[in-house]
Amino acid sequence: xxxxxxxxxxxxxxxxxxxxxxxxxxxxxxxxxxxxxxxxxxxxxxxxxxxxxxxxxxxxxxxxxxxxxxxxxxxxxxxxxxxxxxxxxxxxxxxxxxxxxxxxxxxxxxxxxxxxxxxxxxxxxxxxxxxxxxxxxxxxxxxxxxxxxxxxxx
Numbered sequence: 833x834x835x836x837x838x839x840x841x842x843x844x845x846x847x848x849x850x851x852x853x854x855x856x857x858x859x860x861x862x863x864x865x866x867x868x869x870x871x872x873x874x875x876x877x878x879x880x881x882x883x884x885x886x887x888x889x890x891x892x893x894x895x896x897x898x899x900x901x902x903x904x905x906x907x908x909x910x911x912x913x914x915x916x917x918x919x920x921x922x923x924x925x926x927x928x929x930x931x932x933x934x935x936x937x938x939x940x941x942x943x944x945x946x947x948x949x950x951x952x953x954x955x956x957x958x959x960x961x962x963x964x965x966x967x968x969x970x971x972x973x974x975x976x977x978x979x980x981x982x983x984x985x986x
Contacts, residue, residue, distance in 0.1 A: 898910055
């Protein structure tokens with residue numbers, strides 16, 4: 833029977849330029865690798881399999897994060913244990929979070945934000961123009977929102 837370490841090595845390709853071991857086996861819709869774990873006797877995420885095969889058990893409530901930010905990397909030296917909050921903070925620190933108009937829930941573009949901030953029209957009139965509340969216009973003008981990724985800050 834193949835060990836979990838052997839499975840990781842068999843289904844990954846080392847990329848020497850960056851040090852990642854790229855998973856070339858099955859993948860999930862999320863973009864992460866999938867692998868069968870002998871230890872768990874079920875299919876798991878490949879980077880979690882690698883972490884447990886090379887390092888240690890993953891405590892309940894913890895996730896396995898990628899220092900390299902490559903979802904397909906299974907190099908145990910690129911993997912670290914984190915809480916969801918720590919992983920999110922790492923994402924923000926590295927500038928990988930959606931900001932401004934790139935945020936999926938955004939109703940406004942950077943160009944519209946610039947117009948709003950420079951306009952002398954009332955908050956209510958601007959809100960009606962752009963289909964947002966007058967309160968949101970106030971937040972935008974006071975730089976309470978659209979802080980990150982926004983090129984229109986003073």
